[in-house]
Amino acid sequence: MMRTLTRLAVVLIAIAAVACNRTANDAAAISAKPAVALVLKTLNHPFFVEMRRGAQEAADRLGVQLQVQAAEREIDVEKQMQIVENMIQTGIKVLCITPSGSREIVSALVKARDAKIPVIIVDTRLDPKTAGDAGVHAETFIGSDNYEGGRIAGQYAITITGGKARIGILEGIPGHETGDSRLRGFREAIAAEKAMTIVASQPANWERDQGFNVFQNMLQAHQDIDTVFAASDLMALGAIEAIAAAGRTGKIRVIGFDALEDAKKAIEAGTMAASVAQFPYEMGKAAVESAVKVMHGEKLPADIMVKLEMVTRQ
Amino acid sequence: MKARRFGTLLGLIVLCLVLWALTPHFLTVANLLNVAEQTSINAIVAVGMTFVILSGGIDLSVGSIVALAGVLLGLSLHAGHPPALSLLLAMSIGGVAGLINGLLIDRGGLPPFIVTLGMMSMARGLALVVTEGRPISSFEPAFRAIATMRIGFIPAPVLITAGVYAIAHLVLTRTAFGRYVYAIGGNEEASLLSGIRIHLHKPLIYAVSGLTSAIAAIVLTARLNSAQPIAGTMYELDAIAATVIGGTSLMGGRGTLAGTLIGALIMGVLRNGLNLLGVSSFLQQIVIGGVIVGAVLVDTMLKRQRA
Numbered sequence: 024m025m026r027t028l029t030r031l032a033v034v035l036i037a038i039a040a041v042a043c044n045r046t047a048n049d050a051a052a053i054s055a056k057p058a059v060a061l062v063l064k065t066l067n068h069p070f071f072v073e074m075r076r077g078a079q080e081a082a083d084r085l086g087v088q089l090q091v092q093a094a095e096r097e098i099d100v101e102k103q104m105q106i107v108e109n110m111i112q113t114g115i116k117v118l119c120i121t122p123s124g125s126r127e128i129v130s131a132l133v134k135a136r137d138a139k140i141p142v143i144i145v146d147t148r149l150d151p152k153t154a155g156d157a158g159v160h161a162e163t164f165i166g167s168d169n170y171e172g173g174r175i176a177g178q179y180a181i182t183i184t185g186g187k188a189r190i191g192i193l194e195g196i197p198g199h200e201t202g203d204s205r206l207r208g209f210r211e212a213i214a215a216e217k218a219m220t221i222v223a224s225q226p227a228n229w230e231r232d233q234g235f236n237v238f239q240n241m242l243q244a245h246q247d248i249d250t251v252f253a254a255s256d257l258m259a260l261g262a263i264e265a266i267a268a269a270g271r272t273g274k275i276r277v278i279g280f281d282a283l284e285d286a287k288k289a290i291e292a293g294t295m296a297a298s299v300a301q302f303p304y305e306m307g308k309a310a311v312e313s314a315v316k317v318m319h320g321e322k323l324p325a326d327i328m329v330k331l332e333m334v335t336r337q
Numbered sequence: 338m339k340a341r342r343f344g345t346l347l348g349l350i351v352l353c354l355v356l357w358a359l360t361p362h363f364l365t366v367a368n369l370l371n372v373a374e375q376t377s378i379n380a381i382v383a384v385g386m387t388f389v390i391l392s393g394g395i396d397l398s399v400g401s402i403v404a405l406a407g408v409l410l411g412l413s414l415h416a417g418h419p420p421a422l423s424l425l426l427a428m429s430i431g432g433v434a435g436l437i438n439g440l441l442i443d444r445g446g447l448p449p450f451i452v453t454l455g456m457m458s459m460a461r462g463l464a465l466v467v468t469e470g471r472p473i474s475s476f477e478p479a480f481r482a483i484a485t486m487r488i489g490f491i492p493a494p495v496l497i498t499a500g501v502y503a504i505a506h507l508v509l510t511r512t513a514f515g516r517y518v519y520a521i522g523g524n525e526e527a528s529l530l531s532g533i534r535i536h537l538h539k540p541l542i543y544a545v546s547g548l549t550s551a552i553a554a555i556v557l558t559a560r561l562n563s564a565q566p567i568a569g570t571m572y573e574l575d576a577i578a579a580t581v582i583g584g585t586s587l588m589g590g591r592g593t594l595a596g597t598l599i600g601a602l603i604m605g606v607l608r609n610g611l612n613l614l615g616v617s618s619f620l621q622q623i624v625i626g627g628v629i630v631g632a633v634l635v636d637t638m639l640k641r642q643r644a
Contacts, residue, residue: 066618090615095622098567101557105375109612112368113360126474127561130484153475153562196567197470226470 056088059314060115061307062106063093064123064147068257069283070303071121074145077307078119085315090115097229098196100127107131111138117162117314119143125150125200132159141317145310146303147201163323165309169201172299172331173208176252176278179297179333180209183276184250186216191241192224193234193253193262202229202254205280209252222248227258234261242269251277256286256298263294282334290336300332344639345584345599348632352603356610363613370492376605377494378560379575380598381553383583384505385435385546386576387597391509392542393522393589394449398438398456399550399576403569404464406431406551411473411564420480428551434460435547439540453543457573464566474563484559494556501552505545506594518542522589578625579604582632603628 061078063071075091082089092110094102103123110118111134118140122128125148132149135142136159144161154160180188192209195202206224213219222245227233234253238261242248253259259279266275272294279286282300289295306329313323356363382399389396410427414420434456441452478485486493509515517538520528529535553572558564583600585592607628611621 091617092612092615093618095618096570098570100561100563100565101378101568104561105608106612108371108375109368109609112362112365112371113613113615114362124472124561124563124565126472127563127565130560130562150474156475198472 056086057116057318058088058090058114059117059119059311060090060092060110060113061145061310062103062110062118062120063091064103064121065095065097066091066093067095068097070281070301073303074121074307074310077304077309078311079307080304081308081311081315085311087116087311087315089311094123097123100124103128104131108134111135111140115140117141117143117317119145119310119314121146122149123147124198126153129153129157129159132161133157136160143310143313143317145306147199150200162317163313163325163327165306165313165327165329167301167306167329167331169204170208172280172301173205173210173254174212175208175331175333176205176280176297176299177209177212179335180250180252180276180278181213181216181219183296184219187218188220188250188276189245189247190219190221190250190252191238191245191248192221193237193251193258194224194226195229195254195258197226205254227253227261229255229257231257231261234258235265236261238262239265239268242266242271249275251275253277253279255279256281256283259295259298260285260289263289267294282332287334290334293336297333297335300334302329305329344635345582345596345603345632348635349599349603349606352606352610356606356613360610360613363610366490368609368613370490370495372602372605372609373495373498374492375609376601377498378553378557379572379579379604380498380601381501381549381556382572383576383579383597383601384501384594385549386573387580387583387585387592387594388505388509388518388542388545389449390577390580390585390587391518391522391589391592392539393525394442394542395453395577395587396435396438396543396546397450397453397573398434398460399546400569400572401457401460401464402431402434402547402550403554403557403572404566405434405460405554407554407558407564407568408464408468408473408566410555410558411476412467414476414480415473420477423480424555427555428548431547431549431551431554432544433547435544435550436540438547439543442543443536443539461566468564468566470566472563472565476559476562481559481562484556494560497552497556501549502594502598505549509594514538514541519590522591524590575604578629582629584636600632603632 065071079089092106100123118135132142141162144164146166148164194206223241225237227237251262253262256279259277263277266272276296278296279298282298286295286298309327362368386396406427409430410423413423413426438452438456441447442449484494488496517533520533521535579601580597582603583596607625
């Protein structure tokens with residue numbers, strides 16, 4: 024038994040020694056560069072992959088070392104908090120974060136404040152009251168105005184339906200600021216139109232398969248739905264599959280949010296009406312650029328808004 | 338038994354040495370306390386899981402019970418009940434949910450996998466229903482102290498974890514109930530024939546698991562300053578992993594709580610270290626999966642050599 028253990032230990036230590044050597048060299052090469060952390064909600068969503076690309080481009084251009092970390096699942100606030108705690112230990116200069124929970128992440132940001140690490144919030148706003156109570160202050164917020172995006176989608180829905188529609192809504196995870204704002208914008212945009220009726224509104228938790236299932240159920244209960252607004256494209260794409268499964272492709276108009284590649288293809292193919300485009304690449308880029316400004320002691324505006332666009336068939 | 342615990346402990350030490358060699362940020366007091374605090378929730382859930390697995394069962398409902406106990410705790414605190422009463426309520430909910438699992442398994446004669454799979458869905462659903470899917474946030478500082486307070490320099494969650502392990506260890510090694518946990522897992526029929534009141538003890542084992550899940554829920558809720566109905570997703574897998582890495586046999590009858598604690602620490606240290614090294618979250622999953630399988634492989638090899 025001892026022999027096996029000893030062998031195992033020797034192998035591991037050998038690996039460690041080699042790896043250590045390599046890291047020592049790497050460390051020498053990068054030690055001159057200040058480190059900026061970008062903590063995302065997840066990396067298994069094209070939106071955040073794009074954001075990372077933008078951030079990396081800016082980091083390479085500006086000579087900072089970018090460390091990107093994300094929880095395995097978007098809803099895992101506790102894991103995101105652990106990541107923030109761990110990043111604080113590595114001596115990062117600025118923390119850029121897309122909060123998994125507008126309130127929950129504040130507890131982690133208290134620790135960043137105590138370690139005197141400035142924080143830049145990207146994409147999802149902090150809950151102002153929770154942040155205020157905890158004395159947490161962000162250098163800036165970088166993102167699109169989700170409320171405005173929802174409003175644009177609502178106005179577009181009125182245009183294409185002539186102001187008369189039976190609408191089904193797919194919501195994101197309840198309590199998420201991002202989804203709530205989009206829905207609020209959409210609802211307020213159509214509120215004045217008497218013939219625009221929301222017949223059902225259910226959460227599909229940002230996921231494609233849930234978008235499929237929830238919308239399939241919705242169609243069972245409300246045969247007359249002719250328009251769908253999904254708070255994200257993944258859910259919209261799920262709904263499109265459900266519509267196809269019901270043999271009603273083209274009869275139900277689907278409006279999504281994010282303008283993902285798949286959504287753009289669906290719009291070209293005519294299975295989807297439109298999608299509100301955000302520019303995550305620009306957000307990632309702006310996050311790192313702002314981080315560098317913070318390092319140089321520059322003041323940032325409270326909000327840095329990234330443009331929105333309605334993508335429709337050309 | 339000693340040799341196997343030694344093997345797991347050695348694994349943890351080697352892991353720490355490797356990380357110490359790889360990054361200057363690992364072996365600092367601040368970071369080690371950080372790891373201990375992060376490990377606390379999984380470690381506490383794994384206590385109940387160890388009881389259940391030792392008895393030859395499995396509990397898939399722990400993550401959902403964390404969510405259910407958490408949101409009821411949150412609602413109770415928001416209703417203005419004193420923290421002590423709210424904590425008691427949360428622990429009762431967890432205990433009762435576990436007891437229901439145990440009764441269905443024992444009296445209903447159903448497989449633990451099925452019963453706790455059902456409870457996993459029901460407890461989660463109930464948590465979503467009572468909150469309408471929304472998180473319950475912002476609690477008074479007196480309650481939050483459970484996560485934020487430090488006694489000396491040690492974070493409170495670490496002390497709570499130590500307390501839970503100390504009590505559970507005593508129960509497992511010094512009481513008749515503890516011996517029966519091993520006996521039932523070793524050979525349920527023989528235990529029954531030798532006069533052990535299985536119908537009393539088996540439901541209690543699952544109640545312990547529900548109770549520790551509720552304690553974890555209390556720490557989690559205080560830590561996030563929020564109770565989420567979607568909290569605790571996949572906690573069952575982390576707890577099973579910690580238990581198994583710690584050398585407890587999935588067949589029941591063999592294992593220790595000390596092993597489980599080391600198992601939880603290995604997972605916590607690994608996650609922390611991979612973060613410190615800036616390893617991508619996709620690679621992290623591969624590494625963690627590899628460690629779970631590797632640890633059990635080594636364990637099995639050691640057992641075979643002794644046999």
